[in-house]
Amino acid sequence: DTEVTQTPKHLVMGMTNKKSLKCEQHMGHRAMYWYKQKAKKPPELMFVYSYEKLSINESVPSRFSPECPNSSLLNLHLHALQPEDSALYLCASSQASGEQFFGPGTRLTVL
Amino acid sequence: ILNVEQSPQSLHVQEGDSTNFTCSFPSSNFYALHWYRWETAKSPEALFVMTLNGDEKKKGRISATLNTKEGYSYLYIKGSQPEDSATYLCAPESSSASKIIFGSGTRLSIRP
Numbered sequence: 681d682t683e684v685t686q687t688p689k690h691l692v693m694g695m696t697n698k699k700s701l702k703c704e705q706h707m708g709h710r711a712m713y714w715y716k717q718k719a720k721k722p723p724e725l726m727f728v729y730s731y732e733k734l735s736i737n738e739s740v741p742s743r744f745s746p747e748c749p750n751s752s753l754l755n756l757h758l759h760a761l762q763p764e765d766s767a768l769y770l771c772a773s774s775q776a777s778g779e780q781f782f783g784p785g786t787r788l789t790v791l
Numbered sequence: 792i793l794n795v796e797q798s799p800q801s802l803h804v805q806e807g808d809s810t811n812f813t814c815s816f817p818s819s820n821f822y823a824l825h826w827y828r829w830e831t832a833k834s835p836e837a838l839f840v841m842t843l844n845g846d847e848k849k850k851g852r853i854s855a856t857l858n859t860k861e862g863y864s865y866l867y868i869k870g871s872q873p874e875d876s877a878t879y880l881c882a883p884e885s886s887s888a889s890k891i892i893f894g895s896g897t898r899l900s901i902r903p
Contacts, residue, residue, distance in 0.1 A: 711889065722880050722893035723835065736890055770834060779825060780891070782834035 684783035686771050692789045695761060701786045703754040703771030712754040713780065714746060715770040723770055723782075729754060761790045795894035797881055803900045804871045811867040812897040814881030818862035822886040826855055826866055829878045829896065838866075838879075871901045 684705045693699050703712065711730050715723035728736035729748040737746075743765075745757040754771055766789045772780040796815045804810045816824070823842045827835040839848040844859040852869045868875055878898045882891035 713890075722829075722896055725890055725892070728890055730889060776889075779837035779840045780835075781837065784834055 684771055684773055684781050686769075686783035686786050688786055689784070690787045690789075692791065693758065693761065694791050695763075697761075698757070698759045700758065701756040701769055701771075701788075703756075703773075703783055704752055705773040705781070705783075706752055707773065707775075707781065708751075709773035709775055709781070710751065711774045711776060712748065713772040713774075714744075714754070714756050715772065715782075717768040717770055717785070727756075758788075761788075763790050766790045795881065795883055795892055797879075797894040797897050799897060800895070801898040801900070803902060806871060806873060806901050806903050808871055809867065809869045810871055810899070811865050812879065812899075814864045814866070814883075814894055816862050816864075816881075816883040816894075818859055820885040821859050821862070821883065823884040823891075824857055824859075824864050825882040825884065825891050826864070827880040827882065827893075829880055830876075831878075835880060866897075868899075871899075873901045873903055875899060876901045 687702045713728050714726040717723045725738050726740045727746045732748045743760050747755040768785045770785045771783040774780045798813050825840050826838040829835040839855045841857040846857040848855050854867045857864045878896040880893050880896045882893045884891045
């Protein structure tokens with residue numbers, strides 16, 4: 681299995697909702713990442729998990745809360761988001777700091 | 792690593808022609824340089840990861856070189872085909888942090 685999967689593909693939520701994005705990989709990668717991508721811009725790093733521990737938080741607002749339950753799974757919990765948080769959220773994984781494998785993303789719309 | 796510059800921003804090339812573009816990055820604290828290919832409505836796809844000064848990597852008609860002393864990398868595409876149309880992103884990685892920072896990319900369009 682050489683892919684990163686993400687669910688859901690699309691998500692529409694209101695500003696008072698709580699939702700979660702999920703990411704899964706079975707390549708034995710020990711680093712996992714969340715990126716935010718706005719239209720026609722390159723991905724912007726949000727969080728890095730290394731060996732299931734949060735190693736980098738790029739000053740992301742607390743309404744985004746990452747979680748790494750085990751080495752294969754990465755979640756992003758969303759609460760009280762703003763319309764400007766609407767974007768494509770990409771998950772990626774890598775062996776240490778090698779090439780990153782990206783999932784297909786979750787297209788999030790905040791109303 | 793804060794300043795990643797890619798040039799040109801966009802490029803239109805006739806099918807069959809060869810082309811190249813540049814990624815510039817600060818040479819201090821360098822650890823690795825990543826190249827990704829990014830098609831519209833798809834996720835970035837890794838092309839190369841290079842670490843050593845003078846490194847040259849090749850995948851089919853695409854190749855890349857690396858100069859860590861002066862802080863630049865070139866990506867070359869030989870005999871461009873319509874399927875090469877995409878945005879090519881470079882992303883340097885510093886030795887002080889396990890993260891990559893994407894440049895804004897070079898958007899390549901191949902004219903049939």
